[in-house]
Structures are given as structure tokens and as C-alpha cells.
Amino acid sequence: MSAATLAPPLKGDADARISLRSHIRHTGALVRRNLLWIRQDPESMFDAVMMPIVFTLLFVYVFGGSIGQALGGGQDQYVQYVVPGMMAMMSMNIAMAVGTGFNQDFQNGIMDRFRTLPIGQGSVLFAKIVVELMRLLIATTIMMIVGVLVGFDITNWGGLLAAVGLSALFGTSIMWIFLVLGVTMKSAQSVQAMGFLVLFPLQFGSSIFAPTQSMPGWLQAFTDYNPLSTLADSARGLMVGGPAAHDVWVTVIWAAALTLVMAPIAIHKFRTKS
């Protein structure tokens, strides 16, 4: 018997396609799984709840006076400056966690099970992103509440929604990067270490915490195109007023470009991980 005579004719491909409804159902089932985790282990929400409180208070009360003075006002002026920046910071900090969580999933056999089920393999990643976006929204809400309590004045409520939407969009693009790291790196610890390596220069080399005018020229060249700067400046423009359109566009382009490049890589790496 040769291999040729043994191979049965290929069966139809009709049942190979996965409908949009199935995709949503699969993603929903996996979102539910991740939400049940949080119920099982409420401490996993600690970062999303505490980080916005601690960082907002820390920056406002530690740097508020001196930087506010430099801005030509006082602490009140700095609150107006730093709270929209905090929104950009949250977007990146929360997004990072998706990588470590995803990496941990590979430590037990459950991923093998998912990958032998007739589901779109992207569903596993989409579910992670949906859950992480929920965490991001919780963190942002808490941060805004703390911000208002320490004196932040929202002049444009529509702008607030737009800013939150923009930071969610940008956060999603960062999540794809960390999903790639989560699927390729050996341990959750190394994903986290890698995350901080990227995180610190991007966050402090930006307009999140302080205006960039006093920075040296070479650094300004970096900060001006740092998406965290444009996201922070967008949030400022949208919530407190001022020019925002240019920064919004640059941020949207960053988010779209990162997603278009990283999402297919993440899904491919996930599908072919052996």
C-alpha cells in the first residue's frame, strides 16, 4: 500500500469556518474564565485599584509644589497638568500585566487544550485583552476620582470620554506587544523585567510628569514622538482645553501601527508555539 492510495479524499471545508457569532461566544467563554480568576483571587486586582491612588497622591503631593511653581502656579496648576498624564501612565502600566498573566497560562497544560479546540486561536488573545481593558477602565476611573478629590477640574466631559477612549486604544496596542513577549519569553518574571526595561524610559522620557521644554534637545526629539507624550498631551487638550488634534492623530497612528504589526505576530506566535 502506498501513501497515495491510503490518503482519503479531503472532506469539505464547510465546517472549517468559524462564524462571527462563534468567535464572540468563544471570546465570551474565555473572558468569563479570566473574570472567574479575579473572583478566585481578588488580590490580582490590587495593582489596578491601588496604583492609581498611590501614584496620583504621590506625584501631586511630592512634586506638585515645585513643578507647579515652575509652571507659573502652584500645586493646583500641577494637578491640572499631571492627572491627564496619569491617565497615559495607567494605560501602559495596566497593559503590561497582560504579558505576565498570559505567560503563566503556558505553565500548565490548559493552553494545549485551547489549541486543540476548534476555535479561532485569536479568541484566547482577544479574551485577555477584553479583561485587561476592563481592568484599565477600573484603574482609570479610580484615578480620575482621586484626581477630582485632589482638585482636578474637568472642563470638558465629552473630552474626558474621548481621552479615556484614546488611552484604551493605545493600551490595547501595548497589550499586543506584551502578548508577543508573553508567548515568546520563558518565564513570567522575564516578561515583567523586560516590561520595566521598556516602561521606565518611555514614561519618564515623556511629558507625563513634567513639561519637556527644559529637557536637552536630543531628549526632546525623543519625547516629542514618544506616544506616551502625545497620549498625555491629548488627554490634557481634551479634558482641560488647548490644542489636541495633532497629538490625538499621532497617538492614533502609533496605536494603529503597533496593533497592525504586533497583533498578527502575537496570533501567529501563539498558533505555532510548540
Add this chain to the structure above:
Amino acid sequence: MAAGTLFGMTRIDKKPSDGPAAVTVRGLVKHYGETKALDGVDLDVREGTVMGVLGPNGAGKTTLVRCLSTLITPDSGSAFVAGYDVVKQPRQLRRVIGLTGQYAAVDEKLSGRENLYMIGRLLDLSRKDARARADALLERFSLTEAATRPAKTYSGGMRRRLDLAASMIGSPSVLYLDEPTTGLDPRTRNEVWTEVQRMVGDGVTVLLTTQYMEEAEQLASELTVIDRGKVIASGAIDDLKARVGGRTLRIRPADPLELRPLATALDDMGLTGLATSTVDTEAGAVLVPILSDEQLTAVVGAVTARGITIGSISTELPSLDEVFLSITGQKASAPQDDTRSADLEGASV
């Protein structure tokens, strides 16, 4: 080292003949760098039967299962499962297979019921059906009482049962069991065997990998022995047992000085179709492979007729080592990591 004599001549040519094939594998190859995890594997599993894939650690068993369950793509060769091409039709194939691996593929933070419900939803069951299916399988695998506890609180056996239940949600026609009882205690092992036998009773085709001859004997009707990525023997279990010598009879003469005469007596009997006896001087015993109870009786009769008093006598199932020794004339490759070379010299008897 002559690969021809090692793998070629000892091959049992009897092929499983009747019944449509549920799994057909031809010339499957998978490399990991220099290591050939699979080196041209052929395999046929008929519908509704259990095929045991027997081999030591690192033989390529898990690689084979991972290829057949679409987790990795083979470098060359072909594999069809339930008529679907493993490489070209992974999605359709995933609808008809179930996989239970060495490590329980369940979400430890979720309860047993939530685990099964999730799999049901991922297999496109409605909420109601997914719930009903989860409860039915919890009941069947005796997990109802533990249904709401997180899986991480389960014992090893419960986890494995939950894993089997998860594999059964989609009513697969082909089930892969990759060393399903490795690391389990004997009682739990029996539980898993019982469950597997029930599934086979339901008409599921099973591909079972194992390191244990006993497990293969319990569950499988046909056996494929692989080592270093190659099939070194295949056929019905009884045929293979005949080759290996079925059970081994261990006879210790009451007087150690009678060890040699005993061995001579047994060789003089000339039992048909069997390997000759071996003398274990350290244990002071002679080992004789036997095929049947009749032969056992004949051996005891012959020994008594020579006037040799038997000190102790016992029968043993052939160990995996003995299977390898008998089939290949080589000792089974010792458990090693994947980076070992293909050098067989060091493993000679």
C-alpha cells in the same frame, strides 16, 4: 551499528487488516534541530480500537501525539485522523479529537464544573447544553461532589478524571491519551483504566501512549513499539507477546548448586517458538519465557522429572525493557533529555 538488523529484521509484518482506519500515519518526520523526534513513523489505528504506542522516555511518543492533535506541524510525511489531514485541515480535525496529556490540561483556578462549562461553550454548545453536558460528565466521572471546588484542590486522580471529562465534552471520535497514568498511584491508575475502558465501550477510537507494558496490556488490542523516533515493532498484542515470550517464569532451585542443571533441563525441553532461558546467577534463578499455562505446567513437570527441588517459582509480565531486549536485542534507551545523540553503541547490552 547496523540499523537494518536493528529495525528491519525484527519487524512484525502482520498489519491490522479489518475495519476502516481512524488514524493513518505515513512516514511522519519531525526534527528538533539535530534530533529526529520522529523518523518516519507509520501507524494505522482501526475505528473503535485502542492502539497502544509503547516506548521509553524520549522515544517520540509525545511528539507523535502533538503532531496528530495539530499542536505541532510535522516536517514531512502525512497523517489523517477521521479522514482529515492533520496539516491542511487542523480546524475540522479539532472537532473530532480529544486530548489528555501527561499534565492535566485544566484550569486550576476554576472549579470542575466551570472548567467543563467553558470547554462546552468553546465547542459551541448553548449555555443550557454546556451546563447539562458538564453536569452529566461530572456525574459520570464521579466528580459531582467536588464540582464547585477549584481544580487545584483536587487529588491527582481527580484532576486526571476531570481532564478526561474535558476531553469527552465534544464526544470525540478519536481520543489521544498521552501517558494518562504516569505519576499516578496504582489505585488511581486503575480508576483511569476503568474510565478509558468505558470510553472504548462507547465506540471511541483511542491512541494511547505509555511506558508501561501492563497498561498497554490492560487497554490496547494492538501495539506499536517505538524508539528513537522509529517504529521497531507493531502488531496485535498477542503476537507481540509471543515474540517477547508472554510471561516470564522465574524458578529458583532449592539448592543453588542445581542452578546450571536446571537451566540445561529447560533448554533440553525445547519449548517451541520461545527464546531460550537465561540464568540470573545473582538471584540464583532461571528465567524462562512462557506463552501459556500449559507450558508452565510442562516446565514444572520437566523440572520435577529431573529430580530438582523447586525453592520458589513466580511468573512476571515482561517489562518494557524485556520487550525491547527481545525485539531489538538492545536495551531500551535510558530516559534522557531530547538532546541525546543518535548513538546506539553506548546502549548495547
